[in-house]
Structure formats: C-alpha cells, structure tokens
Amino acid sequence: MDIVIIGSGNVASVLGRKFKTGGHRILQVVSRNASAASKLAYEWDTESTNYISLINKNAEVYIIAVADDAIGDIASELAIPAKKIVAHTAAAVSKDILRKVSSHYGVFYPLQSLRKEMTLLPDIPIFFDGNDEKTTKTLEQLAHSIAREKVLRADDDSRLKLHVAAVIVSNFTNHLYSLAEEYCRKEGLDFKQLLPLIEETALRIKDISPQQAQTGPAIRHDKETLEKHLQLLKNYPQLKNIYLLLTESIQQNK
C-alpha cells in the first residue's frame, strides 16, 4: 500500500520501519518537527514536509501517529481527498475524532512500547478498528502485513481497557525496576545483577500463568522476612508504601 505517515516520534518511526519491511511504500512523512521528519524521510527514501497543507494526496492510507492530545488539531487541519482511509494510533482516543476528516476512518493501535532508537523491532500486536467494512478490511490487511498472527479488532472501549492493562504490566513494572535501581544505587548494590531475575520473571509467564508463578515472602506469609524488609525500607517511605500495598494485595489474591 501507499502510505503517508503524520508524525515523527517513537510510534511513527517504528511503524514506518515495519511498513517498509512489510513491502509498503511510504509516500511522505508529515511533521512539525522538520528535522525528525527529514531524518525518517531519508531512512525510508521518501520526502517529508512540515506543512500539513502540503500533504501528498495520492496515498491509500494516512496514519496519524502523534501524541493523544495533538490528534484533534491534526484532524481539524487535515485535508485529504474523499475515500482515503485515515487512522490514528492511540489506545485511549475514540476513532470518532477522525469523523470529519474522511468517510473512512479508524484506528491502528500498536500494543507495544516503541522507541525510535529500536533497530531490532519487537513483536507488535496490532488492534485495529474502522467505521465501515472497507476501512476495517484495509487496516486489518495492513496489520497482518506487519504483525502476522497478533492482530485483533478492538473497538474504543476494548482498546481503552487494553491500555489500562498495558500501563499495569509495562509502565508500572518499569517503575518498580526504576525504584529498585535507585535503591540499589543508594545501598551500594549492583542493579545489573538483577537483570537475569527480571528476564526470567517476564519470560516464564509464556509457559505458566502469573498466578501460578507467584513466589516470595508475601505469598508464603513469611512475617519474619517481611518485617526485616520493612525495616530496611524505613528511609524509603514511598517504596515502603508500595511494598506494603503490594504485599497486602498478593496476600488477598492468593
């Protein structure tokens, strides 16, 4: 397919790379960030502009990969020919925000944490949606071309729920890593020694459910160890609160 990408951030960069790998043609990169746009255009052997009024009219699909709160602005300025397909990439924004842009609009949401710098692209499950059959079919086809089996239709409501789950397993988990790193640094320990444990914890739930995989002093109701740990956290009030709440939650969930 011929695609125009609006945006030049993490999602735009990685989706564009996946589209190229999937055999598609990127006709143009549109972004207010001229230098980021031209960098991507160079990478993809295409052109770029920082004026949305100069958008290329010949694509089949227009992908809006910008920050959630910028989608509305883009939608109000975007003028594309009738019958073109337009989709944004946000989990937490309704597809209807694009209603006035085209009669064919939808969503193309990559459920993954994406960074520009990635060269080895990870698996990216795609959740798509469209306001009519043509849009839905086209976005599904596009999704399959870059994600094979991990492709599902998801309406606004499901996408928002998926996003909640994604925040829990990714943003919150990463914050725990961050707190542990800070704790290790302050206590003179080497955080890197925890990496094999972090990896094992994340990868084993491919084989067993996280409920089965739960271990540690909380689930064993090992009061002695819990007490020792809380004692060590007395100068880390924030971490101590998190320790207490998560310990309680593990014990209730048993």
Place this chain on the structure above:
Amino acid sequence: MDIVIIGSGNVASVLGRKFKTGGHRILQVVSRNASAASKLAYEWDTESTNYISLINKNAEVYIIAVADDAIGDIASELAIPAKKIVAHTAAAVSKDILRKVSSHYGVFYPLQSLRKEMTLLPDIPIFFDGNDEKTTKTLEQLAHSIAREKVLRADDDSRLKLHVAAVIVSNFTNHLYSLAEEYCRKEGLDFKQLLPLIEETALRIKDISPQQAQTGPAIRHDKETLEKHLQLLKNYPQLKNIYLLLTESIQQNK
C-alpha cells in the same frame, strides 16, 4: 567437588542440575520428602535418604537448600565431620545460623526465581559468603563453576538488601502481571496479547536505564487518560489503589 544436597525443592533441584552440568559429583540428596529426593537422586545418578542421620560423610561441601524457617532445624540435627564446608542458600538468613554445624560455614545464594520444572536453566547470579578464607574461596570457586561472571561476595546485610530489590522486581512485578491477567479475563480481553509488551519492557533495560525507559500517561501527566483509566477500574478497588499509588510515585520520581 563432591557435594551433598540437603533439600529437594526448587532451589535444590536447579542448583543440583547446575552442579552436575558444572562437572561436580553429587554424593547424596537428603530430604524428608522421600519421593522428591529419590526422583532427584535418579536424575543425578546418585543416592538419597530421608534420614539426616544417614548423611554421607565424604563430601567436601554440604548445601542446605530448604525453606528459610527450616534451616535452624536442619542445623541442629546435622552432624558432619570437622573441616567440612556447609552453606545454606537463603538471602534473608544470617550465615551464623550454621555456626555450630562446622568451623567452615557460609552462604551460597542464587539470585533467581527457580522452579523444579525448569529444563532450560536461566542465568543464575550467585552471592556467596564464608566465615573464613577457606570457606569463602571454596564457595566462590563453586559459584564460578556454575555462573561464570555473575558471582559476588555478599555479607548478611547486603544479601538481605538484594533480597528486597529482588522482591520488588520479581514478586511485585509478577503480581502486577497477575492482576492484569485477572482484569483481562473479567473484561473479555486476551492477556496473551500483552506478552510481547511485557518481554520488551523487561529486556530493554539491558540497554537503557528504567528511569530513561519510563513512558505512559503517569509520567506525561496526561490527566485525561488517567481519569478514563480510573473510571474503568471502579469495580476493581485493589487494582485502583495500586494504580493511584504507582501513578503518584511515577510522578514524584520524574
């Protein structure tokens, strides 16, 4: 080295496998759980007993890999010849619990989440300690034979601190996976679709620090999305509390 393993649970099973792979000889498995012990003995082509009084006296090293609160009992019953080295595998228990067992005692703590069922053994950083140079050197050598570079000496205090950090990055993280799985199940979503995101989140911190890697609505102070998420969690009070506390913590840590 010739080793006797006391215990037949997750840690005993996996360490034993690592010892075998590292070229050591396991002279005996001692465990109250006779069937688990004989299963391991069969796997390692050795003998087993469920009477600690029948312990083989010819090993160089005795590894006590049992639950934290069982180490004291074992220590009081264990009779081995003078000059033998004895070590337990617990993070949160002082090495001094073994003071009366031998004049050479220490700790051999694997910082990893281990399960009996593992056949592909993960990287296992080993933290060792000994009451004297002979013990420390021997345990260090044993550690290097199964873990190569991920080997460090750690006293009681450091080991306990490492354990706190391990609980945070492994037990708590796994609990978040568990809560997200439950949420997905109740909301009719497929938790498996989150696995690539979980994997990416865990693996990328090999390359960038978790602080740099933090993304999501909390760190962006995206109030609109945070509000939508909290609305969706209104029937999940426990998860909602965790959401609020971790969001606050992310925003304070910025």
